Amino acid sequence: MLPFNNNNLLPLSWFKQQRSAGTAVFNEEHQYWSVFGHEGVKNIHTDFEHFSSQIQPPSDDSPIDSSILRTDPPRHKLMRATVARAFTSRVIEQMESSIERLAGELLDQAGSAGRLDIVSGIANPLPVTVIAEMMGIPQGDRELFKKWSDDLVGNDPARQMQCQEEMALYFKDILKSRRAQPGNDLITALIEANVGGGTLSEIELIGFCILLLVAGNETTSNLISSSILCLESAPEAWEQLLKDNSLIPSAIEETLRYCSPVQILERRVKADMQWAGNPFKEGQLVLTYIGSANHDERVFDEPERFNIHRRPNPHLAFGHGIHFCLGAVLARLEARIALKALLNRLPRLRRTDNQPLERLDSSMMFGLKRFIIENAVR
Numbered sequence: 001m002l003p004f005n006n007n008n009l010l011p012l013s014w015f016k017q018q019r020s021a022g023t024a025v026f027n028e029e030h031q032y033w034s035v036f037g038h039e040g041v042k043n044i045h046t047d048f049e050h051f052s053s054q055i056q057p058p059s060d061d062s063p064i065d066s067s068i069l070r071t072d073p074p075r076h077k078l079m080r081a082t083v084a085r086a087f088t089s090r091v092i093e094q095m096e097s098s099i100e101r102l103a104g105e106l107l108d109q110a111g112s113a114g115r116l117d118i119v120s121g122i123a124n125p126l127p128v129t130v131i132a133e134m135m136g137i138p139q140g141d142r143e144l145f146k147k148w149s150d151d152l153v154g155n156d157p158a159r160q161m162q163c164q165e166e167m168a169l170y171f172k173d174i175l176k177s178r179r180a181q182p183g184n185d186l187i188t189a190l191i192e193a194n195v196g197g198g199t200l201s202e203i204e205l206i207g208f209c210i211l212l213l214v215a216g217n218e219t220t221s222n223l224i225s226s227s228i229l230c231l232e233s234a235p236e237a238w239e240q241l242l243k244d245n246s247l248i249p250s251a252i253e254e255t256l257r258y259c260s261p262v263q264i265l266e267r268r269v270k271a272d273m274q275w276a277g278n279p280f281k282e283g284q285l286v287l288t289y290i291g292s293a294n295h296d297e298r299v300f301d302e303p304e305r306f307n308i309h310r311r312p313n314p315h316l317a318f319g320h321g322i323h324f325c326l327g328a329v330l331a332r333l334e335a336r337i338a339l340k341a342l343l344n345r346l347p348r349l350r351r352t353d354n355q356p357l358e359r360l361d362s363s364m365m366f367g368l369k370r371f372i373i374e375n376a377v378r
Contacts, residue, residue: 015292067207131216136185222367226259257315
């Protein structure tokens with residue numbers, strides 16, 4: 001187990017306890033189910049016939065509920081196709097040199113004093129700048145974008161709704177501008193897309209924009225900072241990466257497993273049924289704990305050990321099935337570039353902040369508020 005593991009960051013002991021409690025755990029007070037095992041989480045993500053991603057009916061008050069994140073087939077397939085080609089491996093690979101240049105610039109700016117906050121210095125600005133450029137929206141608003149993203153995945157329902165209202169107004173102006181003057185960007189592509197013989201509605205467009213912005217930076221930001229968190233806590237792995245950069249991709253995969261950026265995804269039961277011996281009722285909420293599934297001892301040998309040589313590594317960090325993360329290729333590329341740049345700049349990386357590590361105020365996501373390091377002789 002890594003030294004940063006505790007119930008304030010990764011509740012691994014609680015996950016293990018819940019996995020041993022059964023295939024699903026029912027909350028009597030609030031009438032919802034929780035699934036903690038790898039097999040169960042994977043099966044539910046795959047089974048869209050019995051488990052819906054639409055938790056509540058779409059409304060103008062909550063544009064994210066009209067996005068592909070909350071849409072079931074057949075509409076989901078049509079919506080996903082409108083943007084999928086922008087995230088193919090071939091398209092993403094063409095962005096590599098520009099992302100490398102951006103990572104270098106950010107480290108030049110943030111690390112000039114010899115100390116670097118991984119979170120604010122590179123983990124946050126790199127992915128939000130990249131997705132803003134892809135969408136054709138002002139990169140100068142990236143601090144606002146990041147605040148909206150954190151609020152949307154946070155634990156304050158009132159703030160979640162408020163930031164959706166703010167983002168809806170923002171993107172209404174962007175959509176109006178792009179209709180008048182189309183560009184070579186994702187938002188123009190969404191406006192012009194043919195979706196089953198029609199076009200996306202205004203609320204679907206806004207929901208798509210919000211999802212792209214949030215998913216395009218939140219997951220990757222937390223993946224980058226978590227990779228340094230894990231590696232700083234496992235110096236032998238850091239030394240191996242210094243000697244062999246070809247291990248970087250597997251280190252990224254192990255970080256995805258160990259500190260899964262998305263910890264929980266929700267599904268809704270479509271109709272009464274027996275699921276793995278449990279009486280699921282129509283309309284009940286099911287919480288699938290990805291963070292727990294990726295530490296399931298029935299699938300992963302020594303799951304609480306951070307092992308960059310782990311083979312195979314069938315983690316569920318990007319989901320599974322039809323909702324598998326569209327931006328997975330981009331997230332992996334950005335994390336790989338950031339980690340390689342940090343290896344080159346800070347070969348003797350060491351944490352310098354003695355304050356307790358703080359997790360983001362989010363049950364859904366895992367990430368750090370800050371992580372300050374420097375280059376020093378061990």
